[in-house]
Amino acid sequence: MATSRPARRNNTDPESTRREILQAALEVLAQDGPESLSVAEVARRAGVNRGTAYQHFPTREDLAHATASWVSDRIYQEFYGDFEQLSETNEVYPADLALARLSDFAMNNPELSRAWLFDVMSTQGTVTDKFWKRYVEELGEFARSGYGREDIDVEVFAFITLASALLWPIWVGAHAKSTKARDKMQQRFVDEMMRLVLFGSLVPERHANLVKRFSKGGK
């Protein structure tokens, strides 16, 4: 009964198929958020049979979790992977380079940024994010190194910088179309952030009471 059409195999390497599915899932995730991630759409976009997707990820939830975890790994790799060896020689990564690197990453990986932000916004809350932990850790070392102020609340500061750096390119992407305009917007972000961490935004002389209240952690 050879009624059914030939079932050609496009790919013989299961690992690459898996990656393609995850990549497609990332795209969908970045576009619509985790709640509207559909196996059918992912399979379609990956150019893969729906059954194949179900072979790799038995259920929609499994695919969602696998994708989230894959995103976390990829961000970590992209960000820290290729200079693991550097951090052994160099004690502290210079502030301006670190910021430029972060901003650059966000600008060049809007999908990963979006996916990460969606994850943050998901009510579950991923505490076990490798990237986040490492980022906070390095910021802590920086604060203790003498280059950064010691009274920083590291977690909060890490959150502020990360959240705004990753969200900025998305905001920009929606408002500025051309590559040139986007580059300019990235520069503006880095400059303003540098300005902020160097000088703050208030004129101290006009805020004597606040200066007093927030100096040396006195309440």
Place this chain on the structure above:
Amino acid sequence: MATSRPARRNNTDPESTRREILQAALEVLAQDGPESLSVAEVARRAGVNRGTAYQHFPTREDLAHATASWVSDRIYQEFYGDFEQLSETNEVYPADLALARLSDFAMNNPELSRAWLFDVMSTQGTVTDKFWKRYVEELGEFARSGYGREDIDVEVFAFITLASALLWPIWVGAHAKSTKARDKMQQRFVDEMMRLVLFGSLVPERHANLVKRFSKGGK
């Protein structure tokens, strides 16, 4: 042919029905994002017949847009509505109060915050957001008033503060369960943000080159 059950009218005021639908839509939107906003789910949550929802909003897209616009209005009202008169007498709203107010708003309106953030993250990009415009405007006045530094890039700074202030409670909500813990986290955010805008995060003496580069806008 009275086979069909009586179609009782629970509500005679269309405006209130509309509001209830929008409120339910906001809840769904805040939970799952705009892409997975379904009329059926909204109607169910609003305790209203699906057909009624379609009467008020002919299509899913219409409901989504109406909700987004309603969110924008509500944020504006909640934030600026009840002290419109104050701003006429008072020239500049003090920095610490403004920040506390923003943080407070975000902590007490996580749904509106989430909805706003989802809107920011939507690829469309809402340039016409009343709240955003007003916020940037006031920050600009502050920068020019002498209380704030003049070299601030107002739009970028506004984005950084808004994005992190609105996203923070969501992040916190996922990590801290009790009300007490959340209050503490809010305080941490306000303190760190104040510390940041007052003093920055770098030790200037250790970054002489950066200080030079970013002073007076010299490149």
Place this chain on the structure above:
DNA sequence: GCTATAGTCAACAATGCTGTCTATTACCTC
């Protein structure tokens, strides 16, 4: 009091997605 109409509701058809299953083809290794 009667009727027109706006507001609401229940039911319907069409579509899409999920999860599962079977039959089939291609490739790789032994």
Place this chain on the structure above:
DNA sequence: GAGGTAATAGACAGCATTGTTGACTATAGC
């Protein structure tokens, strides 16, 4: 060449969602 693995095609029931339509009801205007 045999046997296992990876992938495809197709079909199925169950369910949710989208729009549409026709029927019902409360209220306002006459």
